[in-house]
Amino acid sequence: MKALAAIAAGLSVASAAPVERPYFAGMPPERFQGEGVAIVMFADDVNDHCxxxxxxxxxxLGCAFQVEGTPVLVLPNPxxxxxxxxxxxxxxxxxxxRNGWSGGHEL
Structure with missing residues (x-):
């Protein structure tokens, strides 16, 4: 089976220090908040799969990338x-x- 190439599309990070509310890179602009189809993996440890x-x-906290053109989201097990x-x-x-917002988190 041929290896899958993963192309990173974005990520979010949280502080490793124990805090009440972890650092959050923010919400995407409204133009990127529409519907979208993607494979979603719920992971106990997101770091193992991104x-x-x-x-x-x-x-x-989560990540988004593509595998051979297919959008993939890795989210924490809810x-x-x-x-x-x-x-x-x-x-x-x-x-x-997934909807095109870059990893630079532009507004």
Missing amino acids: PLGVPAGYTL CPMGDVELFARIACHELGH
């Missing part, structure tokens, strides 16, 4: 999360990347 490097002191609002914000952020 092909992007992370700056020291940070951990991934079951043990408990914070519904944070999960929705992470999902919206990564959907924004």
Whole structure:
């Protein structure tokens, strides 16, 4: 089976230090918040499944990339999360990347 090439489309990071509300790179502009089709993986440890490097002191909350032209979102497993609002914000952020918002998080 041929190897799949992963092309990073975006990521979000959170501070590794224990804090009440982790650093969040923000919500995408409204033009990137529309519907979109993607393969979604719910992961217990997002860092194990995202092909992007992370700056020291940070951990991934989610990521978006493409595999052979197919959009893929890796999101945290929502079951043990408990914070519904944070999960929705992470999902919206990564959907924004799926819809063309760059990893530079422009407004």
